[in-house]
Amino acid sequence: xxxxxxxxxxxxxxxxxxxxxxxxxxxxxxxxxxxxxxxxxxxxxxxxxxxxxxxxxxxxxxxxxxxxxxxxxxxxxxxxxxxxxxxxxxxxxxxxxxxxxxxxxxxxxxxxxxxxxxxxxxxxxxxxxxxxxxxxxxxxxxxxxxxxxxxxxxxxxxxxxxxxxxxxxxxxxxxxxxxxxxxxxxxxxxxxxxxxxxxxxxxxxxxxxxxxxxxxxxxxxxxxxxxxxxxxxxxxxxxxxxxxxxxxxxxxxxxxxxxxxxxxxxxxxxxxxxxxxxxxxxxxxxxxxxxxxxxxxxxxxxxxxxxxxxxxxxxxxxxxxxxxxxxxxxx
Amino acid sequence: xxxxxxxxxxxxxxxxxxxxxxxxxxxxxxxxxxxxxxxxxxxxxxxxxxxxxxxxxxxxxxxxxxxxxxxxxxxxxxxxxxxxxxxxxxxxxxxxxxxxxxxxxxxxxxxxxxxxxxxxxxxxxxxxxxxxxxxxxxxxxxxxxxxxxxxxxxxxxxxxxxxxxxxxxxxxxxxxxxxxxxxxxxxxxxxxxxxxxxxxxxxxxxxxxxxxxxxxxxxxxxxxxxxxxxxxxxxxxxxxxxxxxxxxxxxxxxxx
Numbered sequence: 001x002x003x004x005x006x007x008x009x010x011x012x013x014x015x016x017x018x019x020x021x022x023x024x025x026x027x028x029x030x031x032x033x034x035x036x037x038x039x040x041x042x043x044x045x046x047x048x049x050x051x052x053x054x055x056x057x058x059x060x061x062x063x064x065x066x067x068x069x070x071x072x073x074x075x076x077x078x079x080x081x082x083x084x085x086x087x088x089x090x091x092x093x094x095x096x097x098x099x100x101x102x103x104x105x106x107x108x109x110x111x112x113x114x115x116x117x118x119x120x121x122x123x124x125x126x127x128x129x130x131x132x133x134x135x136x137x138x139x140x141x142x143x144x145x146x147x148x149x150x151x152x153x154x155x156x157x158x159x160x161x162x163x164x165x166x167x168x169x170x171x172x173x174x175x176x177x178x179x180x181x182x183x184x185x186x187x188x189x190x191x192x193x194x195x196x197x198x199x200x201x202x203x204x205x206x207x208x209x210x211x212x213x214x215x216x217x218x219x220x221x222x223x224x225x226x227x228x229x230x231x232x233x234x235x236x237x238x239x240x241x242x243x244x245x246x247x248x249x250x251x252x253x254x255x256x257x258x259x260x261x262x263x264x265x266x267x268x269x270x271x272x273x274x275x276x277x278x279x280x281x282x283x284x285x286x287x288x289x290x291x292x293x294x295x296x297x298x299x300x301x302x303x304x305x306x307x308x309x310x311x312x313x314x315x316x317x318x319x320x321x322x323x324x325x326x327x328x329x330x331x
Numbered sequence: 332x333x334x335x336x337x338x339x340x341x342x343x344x345x346x347x348x349x350x351x352x353x354x355x356x357x358x359x360x361x362x363x364x365x366x367x368x369x370x371x372x373x374x375x376x377x378x379x380x381x382x383x384x385x386x387x388x389x390x391x392x393x394x395x396x397x398x399x400x401x402x403x404x405x406x407x408x409x410x411x412x413x414x415x416x417x418x419x420x421x422x423x424x425x426x427x428x429x430x431x432x433x434x435x436x437x438x439x440x441x442x443x444x445x446x447x448x449x450x451x452x453x454x455x456x457x458x459x460x461x462x463x464x465x466x467x468x469x470x471x472x473x474x475x476x477x478x479x480x481x482x483x484x485x486x487x488x489x490x491x492x493x494x495x496x497x498x499x500x501x502x503x504x505x506x507x508x509x510x511x512x513x514x515x516x517x518x519x520x521x522x523x524x525x526x527x528x529x530x531x532x533x534x535x536x537x538x539x540x541x542x543x544x545x546x547x548x549x550x551x552x553x554x555x556x557x558x559x560x561x562x563x564x565x566x567x568x569x570x571x572x573x574x575x576x577x578x579x580x581x582x583x584x585x586x587x
Contacts, residue, residue: 067365067373074361078578078587079405080354080388083361084381090364091377098370124358136578136587186587193585300367311493312429315486322485 016285032232037163040106048231049107052162055125055233056104057114061125063097064118065298069133070142078136085182086139092175099171103164119303127284128211130292137190137197137204145212145249147207151176152245153216161232184252191257198257205253206261213276214284216242222281246274339520343397344417346458347407349446349559350390351418354408355568356439357383358575359426368429374473382468389461396457409579413568420559421504423568430483430490431497437476441537443469445530454522468495477541484545491546498547503555508534511533511540512561 031038038044067090074090077083084249101111117123128146133139154176157169190197217223217238228234246265253260263275287295337345360380367373391404402410421439426432447469465489483494507525515526542549557565576587 064365064370071365072363075574076577077360078409078582078585080384080391080408084384084388084586087361087364087377087381087384091374091381094365094370094377095375098374101370189587193587196582196584305368306368308366309429311487311489312368312372312384312483315483315490318490319482319486 004131007313016158032161032230035232036161037166038161039163047227050152050229051226051231051233052102052165053107053114055111055228056100056107056165057109057117058124058126060114061118061123062095062099062129063093063100064127065129066096067093068298068301069129069131069294070139072133072134073139076136077139079159082139082186088323089143089179089182090298092179096168099168100165103162103168107166115306119299119306121290121299124288126215126294127287127295128215129298130209130287130294131207132293133202134207135204137187137200138208140183140186140190141204141208142199143179143181144187144217144252145208146175147180147183148249149212149215149245151180152241152248154240157233159232159235184256187256187258201256202258205258205272209261210280210283211287214279214281218246218281218284243273246276250274337523338519339397339449341395341514341517342455344514345523346390346394346397346455348417348419348514349396349458350387351452352422352439353383353390354387355416355418355422355571356435356462357381357387358571359422359523360436362426363387363432365383372429379472379475382465382472386461386465386468390458390503393457393461405579409486409576413564413572414562416564416568416572417560417562419507420557420568421501421502421507422573423503423559423565424504425567427497427500428493430493431500433476433479433483434494434497435501437480438474438501438538438548440469440473440476442530442534443535444473445533446479446525446527449525449530451582453524455524455547458523460478474533480541480547481545484542484547495547498542502550503553506552506555507557507560510556510560539556 011023021043025045028038028042028044028048031042038048070086070090070093074083074086104114105111112228114123118125133142151173152168154173158166158173160169187201192203220237223238228236250260250265262277264275266275267273268275284291290296292328302326357380360376360383361374363373365378367371367376375448387408388404391407394405395402395404424431424435444466447462447466451466453459453462463482480494483490485491508529511526511528515528515535518524519526519529539549559568579585
């Protein structure tokens with residue numbers, strides 16, 4: 001998981017603006033224009049660095065918060081095989097969070113700083129995780145639709161201009177593709193089952209469809225202009241990615257035997273794409289703004305884990321210090 | 332000694348004990364996923380839960396085959412009632428905090444390393460194969476949890492206090508691991524596996540030095556007894572099963 005194509009400003013940085021060196025800037029721009037990678041030791045404009053920190057950390061936070069809705073079903077998974085698959089999936093998300101934080105750290109911030117920004121509400125995470133997981137089919141639908149949308153968003157990032165982020169995304173995308181197939185497989189199995197199982201799948205699809213297509217962010221015409229495209233961070237527009245996702249998903253829904261909750265969804269021969277209905281952007285902004293069903297609970301869960309773990313982290317540091325003093329004394 | 336010294340029921344019970352220990356602890360540890368003190372531990376605990384659940388699947392499948400009534404791993408995990416579970420009570424008590432989880436993982440992993448090592452020479456060849464695979468995993472769990480016991484015990488005053496409290500709570504339950512039973516005697520006689528009581532001295536030799544390094548005081552043994560492996564569990568077990576078995580109980584016969 002799980003970017004959403006929405007980079008929400010975390011507030012203006014304080015302090016003097018760094019003076020930008022025009023020669024370095026020309027070199028930087030030339031490298032980007034030639035499709036090259038910027039590496040941590042390379043000079044980069046301050047705004048580029050800040051944009052990346054914000055985007056990569058929001059992505060990392062999304063992975064970590066994203067462990068919660070799916071983690072909600074680990075102890076209740078209906079078979080041992082499904083329990084193991086789900087545990088491994090949620091563990092992968094934790095792993096993605098870890099190496100995305102590491103990628104952000106190459107830009108001169110610490111994981112603790114970033115994490116505190118998440119807990120204080122200053123930094124955002126993908127608002128898809130502010131929806132609840134209400135039945136077991138939600139686990140399959142998250143894999144199919146939410147991971148599916150995330151993959152569409154993230155594949156272009158494998159070629160983004162910042163080397164550590166691009167490399168992290170290659171691994172993330174491979175694992176996400178696997179998760180998506182597992183999610184779809186879970187749903188196929190349920191659709192072959194009882195009437196109750198099929199109802200669960202349809203119920204989950206009805207709840208997750210619109211939030212999933214909102215993951216691509218506002219329409220291009222409503223998007224705040226950023227330098228991300230010029231810098232090679234964002235390569236494909238929100239609407240193009242969303243269309244690609246809808247086109248791919250409609251056929252998968254047919255194979256599965258579920259309906260998608262949009263009466264306006266139909267093939268447009270002239271465009272060569274599916275048309276779909278109007279997205280409820282009021283809901284989207286409301287959830288982004290903190291009013292989704294789970295915003296409060298998700299952050300409270302992260303805060304509790306952080307607070308409950310404080311003594312453990314302090315113990316680890318204290319022990320490491322004692323250990324190093326003892327080694328010095330022994331030397 | 333030969334396999335004739337053990338009844339089919341005793342053989343199944345011995346395997347179910349192994350299976351239920353790892354299943355129930357795996358279920359408990361999986362509760363941590365997403366809630367650990369640092370991401371690295373989220374990953375490590377998930378990994379351990381995955382290993383244990385993987386072991387339980389192999390063992391339950393084997394128990395089902397020995398039984399010969401067509402019960403698979405899921406029927407054994409999700410459709411048995413509380414008194415038919417054979418895990419020691421130590422596995423089912425709540426996680427409470429990272430200290431208790433870590434100390435439990437340490438005490439149990441040390442036991443498992445010894446047990447799997449012996450079981451890899453079992454006359455039950457399927458069990459021997461499972462043991463050889465699981466031994467590698469248990470060694471990792473032991474190293475990882477032992478390091479944390481030392482860090483937490485010999486960390487801050489608060490962590491020392493919490494870890495000591497965890498040990499004080501868990502230690503009485505550890506006695507059950509070594510309680511003798513006819514099943515143990517029969518398994519040992521048939522070469523299926525050791526009587527668990529025979530592992531106590533080795534277990535202490537593995538565990539006590541780490542606890543000492545962690546500056547923890549080992550509680551004296553008390554008359555307290557728990558009986559999970561004989562099917563008499565704590566009050567916690569029913570709640571754990573209510574959660575774990577919810578889907579299979581609610582939708583009987585459904586395939587997932």
